[in-house]
Structure formats: C-alpha cells, structure tokens
Amino acid sequence: MDNRPIGIFDSGVGGLTVVKAVMERLGNESIVYFGDTARVPYGSKSKETVTKFSAQIIRFLQKQDVKAIIIACNTINANCIEELRAKFPHLPIEGVVEPGVRMALKATCNNRIGIIGTEATINSGKYPYLLKQQNPEIEVFGKACPLFVPLVEEGWAGHAITREVVQEYLLPLAEHEIDTLILGCTHYPMLTETIGEVLGDKITLINPATEAAFSIKRLLKSKNMQSDAQVASYKFYVSDHTSRMQKMAQVFLDYPVEHVEKIDIEAY
Ligand code: DGL
Helix, strand or coil, X not given: CCCCCEEEEECCCCCHHHHHHHHHHCCCCCEEEEECCCCCCCCCCCHHHHHHHHHHHHHHHHHCCCXXXXXXXXXXXXXXXXXXXXXXXXXXXXXXXXXXXXXXXXXXXXXXXEEEECHHHHHHXXXXXXXXXXXXXXXXXXXXXXXXXXXXXXCCCCCHHHHHHHHHHHHHHHCCCCCEEEECCCCHHHHHXXXXXXXXXXXXXXXXXXXXXXXXXXXXXXXXXXXXXXXXXXXXXECCCCHHHHHHHHHHHCCCCCCEEECCHHHC
C-alpha cells in the first residue's frame, strides 16, 4: 500500500477532466493537480518548449512526494511522453493518448475514426500512428479545433456561439462517415453535450480520461501501490491567478475547493 498522492498535470484547467475521472473511479487516491495557467496554451508551442515546461512540472510534483503521474495534456502526450519517461525513469508516468487509442479501437465498427485536438497534437500524427499500429485497416481523419480551448476557458461550453463553432469544425469531419470520435484534448470532454447534439448518436465520443483512470488503477495495483486511505485529499496548484482554477474546479468537480496555491514553476 502507498498512500502518497497521484500527480496530475496539464497546461491549464482542462486537466480537471482527468481529475474528475480519477476521483470517480479511484476514490481512495489523493491527488495533487498542477495547471500551468501562466503558460497555457501548449498546443501552439514547439516540442522543445513543451518538454522543458513539462519537466519543470514533474520536478515540482516530485517535491510534493507523488507516487505516480498522469499527464492529462494530450499535446504533451503526443509530443514528448517518451522523453519524459526516459528523464524520470523511477516515476511511473501514465498518459491519455494510449488509453484513448484503446477505447477507440474497441468502439469502432466501421474502422473509421476521427480525432480532434490542438494543432500540436494533430500535427504530431501520434494518434493515427498508434491506431494504425494496432490495426492497419483503420482510417483516421484528424482535425485541429483551436477555438475550442478558449471557448471552454471562457466558460462558454453551452453557449450558442460554441455550437456554431462545433458545427463548423465537426460537420465536415462527420462527412467522412466516422463512427467514433476521439476527444483528443483535455478541454473537449467539457463540450461533450454540444458535440453530441451536433453529431447525433451515431458517432461514439471517446473521452480518453476514462480509460486513463483505469490504466493508472491497474498500474498501481501491479506495483502494489494503491492507497487504502479512508479519506482522499485533493490539492490544486497553478502558475498564475488562482481564482479561475478555484471556480472551474468547484463547478466541474462538484467539490468544495477551498484553496488553490500559486507557485513559481520557473524555479523548478
Ligand atoms: N491541454 C491541452 C491539450 O490537451 C489543450 C490546451 C493547450 O493548448 O495547452 O492538448
């Protein structure tokens, strides 16, 4: 048994979708969350910059004595998770891309899968690469949706303008007759309702966070590192203003987040 927390991090507030999935499925596990709100977005940055920022965050989380890490951000996963695993070989690091790929392969019936994410995630080609590695018959249709992140950050997930943007990005993708769509960005599960309304129920929406939570559960079990704590604790850190994170966390997690701490991530 190991009652130390799991570290979860993202470029901003979007990683709360992964926090929520872990809270719901691993009730005994404590969490330390870091959102790099001062340096978001990562989706338009270079691989070198994203790797450097991520390594700083992992060093910070190590100082918080985490036993394992989930990288919630698809952009980091798609561009540099291997480098980060090599840099921190003694720390179990789970991602969201591999779990998302497993879910999509299970869900598709016609082998036509859509993937949406930031420009950096789509340009990396990581999702199509992993999908085709598992099944060469799969056809993948990718689309970067850069406006989704600011709309979610603005709290406009259910807004009429967001619905129009969703239509603009996703209706052409649906014309490829995909039956499965991977929400390949931390923020996009917050748009599930609107995306579902626009695309209808013939397209299965994949939230990689769900399977990522099960993956970390299996990983902890295999290493005998699960927590047996009766009450889990949740701590939230950011690199800039704390109020937005606090508000988003309270609403989205339905949890009374009383304190969010700002830290100087450049110091790590
Ligand atoms: N967290 C990022 C991702 O999942 C989206 C926001 C950003 O561009 O930093 O790709």
